[in-house]
Amino acid sequence: MDGRSGPLGELLRSRRQAADPRAAGLPASGRRRTPGLRREEVAALADVSVSYYTYLEQGRQQRPSAQVVDALARVLHLTPAERAYAHELARGTPETPVHEEVLAPGLQELVDRLYPDPAYVKGRWWDVLAANAAARVLFTDWCARPPSERNLLRWMFLDPEAKQVYVDWEREATAMLGRFRASAGAADDPRTRQLVADLLQGSATAARAWDEVRVAPIGGGQKLLRHSHIGEVPVTHVVLHAAEDLHQKLVVFTCSPEQRRRLAELAEGLG
Structure with a gap:
């Protein structure tokens, strides 16, 4: 990499x-x-x-x-x-075989049950494998995107929409890349190499952060998000690993009761 x-x-x-x-x-x-x-x-x-x-x-x-x-x-x-x-x-880590990830059993049901708290599951290469309606409203409608466009890092660095969602986009984006670097470790498989290459070619911010070898701890914390119909949304999030596949992580966000209610109202309009 x-x-x-x-x-x-x-x-x-x-x-x-x-x-x-x-x-x-x-x-x-x-x-x-x-x-x-x-x-x-x-x-x-x-x-x-x-x-x-x-x-x-x-x-x-x-x-x-x-x-x-x-x-x-x-x-x-x-x-x-x-x-x-x-x-x-x-x-060192042996090269990871390239295959289509399969969502760990029970995670889709858990993500849905966490609604109206936003929740999604990200996989080995940080593709969004599942997301409930509240997460689709708060971030982007992952389910409406082709599978090739459901990657968190590509969305964060290459889609202008992400800059509207994250109030402090540059800090959050570089931290996300640092967490990915830490989680990928010594992985040197073709999909990881291609993902990193696409980010570095498409984003000067990603290229600079990668060149600085930034590494961030993997875990939860606080973020300040923005929604066009709600305004600023302070959230706290936690990250949990799936026992069946430690590369798959459940990310859950909590916000104020009023903002949860507004997210639920907006989610009713999703297909």
Whole structure:
């Protein structure tokens, strides 16, 4: 999914260049031609050889031990999400076979029962596999779209409608891409590569965020959405994994009782 250095090398180089030498216990004095830490400084602080660390950044060595990953995470001050991502990249993931995803048993009924709270299920490649009427009103009518156009990331970055739905679109979009990066981990299957390529080609925001190797924790939180007939809609959302297929995630949103009522009224007009 990345350049010749591979995803782990991209992460290490990005965080090394952004590191503050003072935070690593190194003197701030002295002239530095480039920002961040030098490779030899990272290697010394992590107790690995310079050549070994250089190979990691260049993608010539891609399976460091868990101890080495932890040492590098400490030196580079990786966030918990970045540390987990680095460990997954170091473990590696076999290529995922390309197949049509099948919704895990019981999820469609659960999504429908959660109505009028908006809820949807996203799959391995973040296609929307199921959505109730409230989610179709609040975001977009996934069921009215062809299957090839039901991808959350493509909608977020390539469809102007998403910018009208998310009040702080750029922050939410880059966070979504960071969560996808964390969930994809070391996956290097054709569908993942094509999805990333389409996003980078079609969105300057996606290209910049991907180049910065942003990684975000996977989980719930608060968002501020906007609907043309309701106005601003503050929501809290939770993410749950399906036991039958951990790649499938149920996302449920809650909002105020009045806004739930308005969503239900608008949902009555859906086919």
